[in-house]
Amino acid sequence: MMTTATTLSHATLSHLxxxxxxxxxxxxxxxxxxxxxxxxxSGGKDSxxxxxxxxxxxxxxxxxxxLMHIDTGHNYREVIDFRDRRAAELGERLIxxxxxxxxxxxxxxxxxxxxxxxxxxxxxxLEAIEEFGFDACIGGARRDEEKARAKERIFSFRDEFGQWDxxxxxxxxxxxxxxxxxxxENIRVFPISNWTEIDVWQYIERENLALPSIYFAHWRPIVxxxxxxxxxxxxxxxxxxxxxxxxxxxxxxxxxxxxxxxVESSAGSVAAIIAETxxxxxxxxxxxxxxxxxxxxxxxxxxxxxxx
Amino acid sequence: MSAIETLPLENVPDNxxxxxxxxxxxxxxxxxxxxxxxxxxxxxxxxxxxxxxxxSEKRGLQVVDLSLLTDGLQAEREQGxxxxxxxRYFTTGTRKYIIADAPGHEQYTRNMVxxxxxxxxxxxxxxxxxxxxxQTRRHSYLAxxxxxxxxxxxxxxxxxxxxxxxxxxxxxxxxxAFAGTLxxxxxxxxxxxxxxxxxxxxxxxxxxxxxxxTLFEILxxxxxVHSAHAExxxxxxxxxxxxxxxxxxxxxxxxxxxxxxxxGEVAVGDAVTVLPSGHESRIKAIEVFGQSLxxxxxxxxxxxLLADEIDxxxxxxxxKSGESPTVSKQIEAMLCWLSETPLDPRRKYLIRHxxxxxxxxxxxxxxxxxxxxxxxxxxxxxxxNDIARVGFKLAQPLFVDPYxxxxxxxxxxxxxxxTNATVGAGMIL
Numbered sequence: 001m002m003t004t005a006t007t008l009s010h011a012t013l014s015h016l017x018x019x020x021x022x023x024x025x026x027x028x029x030x031x032x033x034x035x036x037x038x039x040x041x042s043g044g045k046d047s048x049x050x051x052x053x054x055x056x057x058x059x060x061x062x063x064x065x066x067l068m069h070i071d072t073g074h075n076y077r078e079v080i081d082f083r084d085r086r087a088a089e090l091g092e093r094l095i096x097x098x099x100x101x102x103x104x105x106x107x108x109x110x111x112x113x114x115x116x117x118x119x120x121x122x123x124x125x126l127e128a129i130e131e132f133g134f135d136a137c138i139g140g141a142r143r144d145e146e147k148a149r150a151k152e153r154i155f156s157f158r159d160e161f162g163q164w165d166x167x168x169x170x171x172x173x174x175x176x177x178x179x180x181x182x183x184x185e186n187i188r189v190f191p192i193s194n195w196t197e198i199d200v201w202q203y204i205e206r207e208n209l210a211l212p213s214i215y216f217a218h219w220r221p222i223v224x225x226x227x228x229x230x231x232x233x234x235x236x237x238x239x240x241x242x243x244x245x246x247x248x249x250x251x252x253x254x255x256x257x258x259x260x261x262x263v264e265s266s267a268g269s270v271a272a273i274i275a276e277t278x279x280x281x282x283x284x285x286x287x288x289x290x291x292x293x294x295x296x297x298x299x300x301x302x303x304x305x306x307x308x
Numbered sequence: 309m310s311a312i313e314t315l316p317l318e319n320v321p322d323n324x325x326x327x328x329x330x331x332x333x334x335x336x337x338x339x340x341x342x343x344x345x346x347x348x349x350x351x352x353x354x355x356x357x358x359x360x361x362x363x364s365e366k367r368g369l370q371v372v373d374l375s376l377l378t379d380g381l382q383a384e385r386e387q388g389x390x391x392x393x394x395x396r397y398f399t400t401g402t403r404k405y406i407i408a409d410a411p412g413h414e415q416y417t418r419n420m421v422x423x424x425x426x427x428x429x430x431x432x433x434x435x436x437x438x439x440x441x442x443q444t445r446r447h448s449y450l451a452x453x454x455x456x457x458x459x460x461x462x463x464x465x466x467x468x469x470x471x472x473x474x475x476x477x478x479x480x481x482x483x484x485a486f487a488g489t490l491x492x493x494x495x496x497x498x499x500x501x502x503x504x505x506x507x508x509x510x511x512x513x514x515x516x517x518x519x520x521x522t523l524f525e526i527l528x529x530x531x532x533v534h535s536a537h538a539e540x541x542x543x544x545x546x547x548x549x550x551x552x553x554x555x556x557x558x559x560x561x562x563x564x565x566x567x568x569x570x571x572g573e574v575a576v577g578d579a580v581t582v583l584p585s586g587h588e589s590r591i592k593a594i595e596v597f598g599q600s601l602x603x604x605x606x607x608x609x610x611x612x613l614l615a616d617e618i619d620x621x622x623x624x625x626x627x628k629s630g631e632s633p634t635v636s637k638q639i640e641a642m643l644c645w646l647s648e649t650p651l652d653p654r655r656k657y658l659i660r661h662x663x664x665x666x667x668x669x670x671x672x673x674x675x676x677x678x679x680x681x682x683x684x685x686x687x688x689x690x691x692x693n694d695i696a697r698v699g700f701k702l703a704q705p706l707f708v709d710p711y712x713x714x715x716x717x718x719x720x721x722x723x724x725x726x727t728n729a730t731v732g733a734g735m736i737l
Contacts, residue, residue, distance in 0.1 A: 012324040012532055013607055015404035019325070024609035025568040028546040032622045032663060056597040057566070057609070060559055061549040143395050150394045166392065170730045171418055171646045173425040174719045175568070176660055180728040194406055196397050 016203055023050075023191035024057040025175060026154060030136050030189050031057075031064040033179040037136035037189075041067040041094070043075075043083035043212055044254045046140030046192060049200055051090065052207050053191060065138070066093040070125050072117035073100040074235050074257040082212040097128040114235060116259040126162045129186055136179060136187045144196040155179050156188045164188075197252075198277050205270040215273070217250045217266045229264060233257055323403040326532055329423045329456065330409055331447035332433030337464045341433065341502040342396060342409055345523075348509040349398040393423045403528060417679070417693040418646040420447065421733055424454035425719070428532045431460045431523070436469045436499075440482040442680045448483075449679055452492050453642060453695070453735065455715055458530050459495045462523065467501040471514040490682075498523060539606065540709070541572035541580075542633065542717045543626040544662035549611060564595065564611040565620055570662065570716030572628070574612070575603040579629040582620055583707045588629055589616040623664040625707045625717075633707045633717055638671065640737045641711075643690070643698045647724065647731035651690040657731070661706045661720040668722070671699035697737070711735035 013021060030037050039054060041047045054063050067087055071080070087094035099117050102108040102124045110120070129137065143150045153169050155177045170178055179187045192200070204211065221232040223242040229249065230236060235257050238244050249262035250273070267273045332338040396407040408423035424430065430451040434444055451459055461483055469475045476499045487495055498507060499515050500523065506512025508523045521529070549564035574580070578591045593613040594601040604610045612626060620626075627633065645651050651670070659668040674697040676687035690696055711718030722732030 013605070014322040015325045015399075017324075018607060019404075021568060021607055021609040025546070028566055028568075028609070029663075032547050058547075058549065059597050060556075060562060060564075061551040064547075144397050147394075150396065151392045169392065171422045171721075171733065172730070173422050173721060173733045174715060175426075176662075176719065176721045178660070178721065178723060178728070178730045180723065182728065194395065194397070196399075198399070199404070 016199065016206060019192070019195055019199055020053060020056065020203070022175075022194065023053045026177070026189060026191040027054055027057040027138065029155075029177050030138055030179060033177070034136040034187070036132070036134050037065040037138060038068045038095070038132065038134045039063070039065050039138040040069070040140070041083065041087070042069055042255070043079040043086070044140070045200055045204060045211060045215060046142065048086070048209055048211060049192060049195075049203050049207075050138070050140045051086065052203075052209055055090070063090075063092050066095055068095040068097065068128060068137075070121045070128065071096055071098040071100075072121060072256040073098055074117055076212070076214055076254060076257060078214050079212045079254050082210075086210075095128070095132070097124055097131075099124045102127060114258060116256055118256045118259055122162060129162070134186065135181055136189055138189045138191065140192055141190045142195050142197075142200075143190075143193050149193075152190070152193075154190050154193045156190065157181065158186045158188055160184045162186065198274065201270060201274045201277055205274060211270075212254065214251050214254060214262075217248050217268045219246050220249050220262065221245070222247050222249065222262070229261055231257070231262060323528070324532060325404045325406065326429065326527060326530060327406045327408065327427050328429040328431060328527065329420075329427035329451070330407060330431045330433065331420060331451065332443075332464075336433040336435045337502040338409070338433050341431070341462070341464065341500075341508070342407060344502050344505055344508050345407070346396060346398055348505060349400065393419050400524070400528065405527065417446070417450065417695075418644065420450050421454060421644045421646070424451055424456055425715075425733070427451075427454070427456050429458040429460065429527070429530050430456045431462050434461060434463050434479055434483075436463050436465045436472075436475055436479065439479050440486070444483070445486060445682070446679045448487060448492060449490060449682060452490050453644075455711060455735070457494060459492060460523070460526055461495060461497050463497065463499050464502050466499045466506065467504055467514060471499075471517075473499075473517045476518075496520075496526060498526070539572040539714065540631045540633070541574045541578075541628045542570040542662075542709070542714065543567050543574065543612065544570060544664070544717075545620055545622055545624045545626065546663050548621060562613075563617070563620075564613055565626065566609075566611045567626075567663070568609045569604050569606050571606050571714045573603055573605045574628065580614070580626050581629045581632060582618055583625045583627065583632070583635060584705055585618070585620075585624070587616075587618045589614040589618055591615075623662075625662065625664075627707075633709045635705050635707055637702045637705050638699065639702065639706065639708060639720075639734075640697070640699050641720070641734040642737065643696055643722070643732050643734045645690040645692055645694045645696075645732050647729060648692050649724070649727075649731070650692075651694075651732065653689065656725075658723040658725050659700065659702065659706070659720050659734075660723060661708065662717060664704070664706060666702045666704035666706060668700045668702050671701045673698050698734075700734075708736050710737060 039050060058064060069083060099108055099120050108120045108123050141149060151166060153172045156164060157170055158164060181187050221244050222229050223232060223238045223244055232238055232244050247264060248266055250265040250267055251262045253260055265276060267276050330338050330342060394409045396409060398405050408427055410420040410423035432444060432447050434440060463476050463479050480497045499518050500507040502508065504512060506514050511522060545565050545567050547566040549566055551559045551562055574591060576591050576594055580591060581588050591612060592615045594604050595611045653670045657668050659666050673687050675684035676694055676696040677684060679695055687696060709717040718736045720734045721730050724731045
């Protein structure tokens with residue numbers, strides 16, 4: 001099956017051109033409809049694509065929004081350095097707000113000091129939204145990441161508590177987006193909703209986008225726990241009796257250190273990563289996000305609580 | 309097809325992207341069909357498969373239920389039904405596909421309308437044992453109303469009717485009898501068994517009498533919406549780029565009109581007219597991120613520069629001179645009401661059409677359509693899931709084409725300004 005490829009004669013956009021064009025259109029709608037949007041930039045691969053899309057949408061002008069990162073304080077140095085360098089190269093304003101500030105304020109209370117901080121980003125994000133009065137947050141989430149996301153709108157309405165109500169979403173038809181909100185409410189916008197992990201990697205390759213080094217194969221001390229690979233770092237020390245070994249790995253997602261695990265890989269280039277991604281047998285989040293496995297509905301639960 | 313073929317190989321054509329919609333209920337095997345497409349295209353990965361195996365066992369099922377792949381939300385799993393449109397993705401190496409999975413229940417007409425609005429093709433599922441049902445008529449009418457150019461009628465569960473060619477032919481006859489009355493054009497019929505995977509990716513061995521294409525072959529060879537006919541150029545302006553404060557003095561007079569080509573194409577040098585002002589100019593340049601393009605085609609996001617200095621803002625439209633759409637403060641449309649709060653004829657609403665908004669008042673309801681019987685009935689108000697022919701009076705002129713000619717400039721949404729909710733979807737006649 002599928003050995004003889006059909007070539008359709010008419011002029012159409014390639015799938016990457018189509019996805020890019022859709023994302024540009026969405027960003028321009030945000031700029032046209034919202035008075036004070038912000039683009040969330042973490043230094044991760046999806047948000048790196050988002051910056052290229054923003055360049056294509058708005059250059060030679062400046063971006064009509066600042067960049068913002070909600071820092072858990074548990075990020076890899078390479079990613080934070082990359083984040084700062086990229087924002088400076090673009091000449092755009094970068095706002096950083098950290099979960100540790102929320103902890104100092106007492107609005108985030110950890111159950112234990114080494115608890116994953118991903119879910120606490122919601123609190124800090126909502127505080128930053130209030131501080132700056134943002135009416136829209138543009139993020140790089142994709143529908144293929146998780147089944148709750150598969151049903152979320154591209155323009156996703158959040159109430160004053162940042163909550164997503166999956167049963168009460170605004171119908172979204174054609175390319176007519178409704179970004180209207182009242183004061184205190186917020187719209188989350190996902191321009192690359194329709195992209196898959198392989199689309200992201202193909203786009204990175206085509207656009208020749210730079211990435212933080214930890215996306216590529218490197219040697220790293222790790223322990224094996226519950227059948228997975230866990231990096232050994234200051235915030236994730238080995239447990240008693242665990243053997244630390246050095247393994248060649250790369251990260252498929254880069255988030256909070258305590259809940260982002262690498263995969264064993266020797267892929268040192270984007271092309272090698274695309275080859276690996278096309279033949280992989282484990283989903284992106286399944287392999288590397290320790291916080292989604294708690295229950296079937298863990299992402300849905302976090303989104304209802306205001307998570308991105 | 310194996311996963312390795314999803315690699316972006318050299319010399320493999322890129323046929324872009326096709327969006328399709330599956331209509332039917334869980335009973336028709338819709339979720340199984342989607343699960344089968346994802347499974348056979350190797351899109352389902354080991355951990356997802358493991359998760360649905362676990363869920364299948366928890367429910368006491370003997371076999372892995374592929375339909376579990378597509379029911380996403382906790383509330384849906386609790387009730388065993390699908391609430392909302394879900395989007396799924398797979399690729400064949402030559403084409404990327406986006407599936408809009410719309411629930412089949414009667415009360416979710418609005419979800420099907422939502423899913424259909426962006427689809428190039430609709431798969432309408434029929435249970436071979438049950439034949440053409442009321443819901444088949446409803447789905448077919450909505451697919452037609454939303455202007456989906458290609459329809460595949462998939463007669464599923466052929467294994468349960470002994471793979472009978474006679475049953476299939478009977479259903480085809482019944483379907484064509486009512487499709488003719490709707491004016492549905494391109495319809496193809498396909499016998500299949502989603503459970504066994506027959507005629508989806510593989511031909512299987514139960515349907516040897518059928519010599520037409522498999523579902524995959526149909527999908528791979530279907531043309532996307534904008535290739536069907538010669539279209540008029542429509543460019544709603546989304547955003548104006550004026551980088552006056554830029555360090556580069558050459559940019560001080562730069563005025564870029566940013567948007568996406570809704571239909572047709574445009575080339576450098578073309579004579580254009582700007583609406584609503586009616587001013588004329590020529591395309592001086594077409595740009596994306598510092599790169600100059602000779603032309604732009606439908607669905608491409610670009611920046612247009614004009615030869616003359618004209619005041620243009622968001623909500624204006626650039627068209628080719630001599631190809632103007634209708635400029636009107638009154639529209640006639642088919643309207644689907646999407647809100648729990650009924651349409652109130654005394655209230656003012658906001659209509660969003662392309663990048664343009666206008667206040668609107670209902671001028672009248674010609675009739676409400678019973679989408680099961682397709683009977684026209686008089687109506688004073690419209691409730692959720694109602695479809696009606698209506699007229700609107702507008703505060704601002706819109707630049708419209710009939711929806712049947714151009715989805716991009718024939719579609720609008722209705723917004724309730726008191727809640728900001730999207731309450732209606734309209735197709736201009």
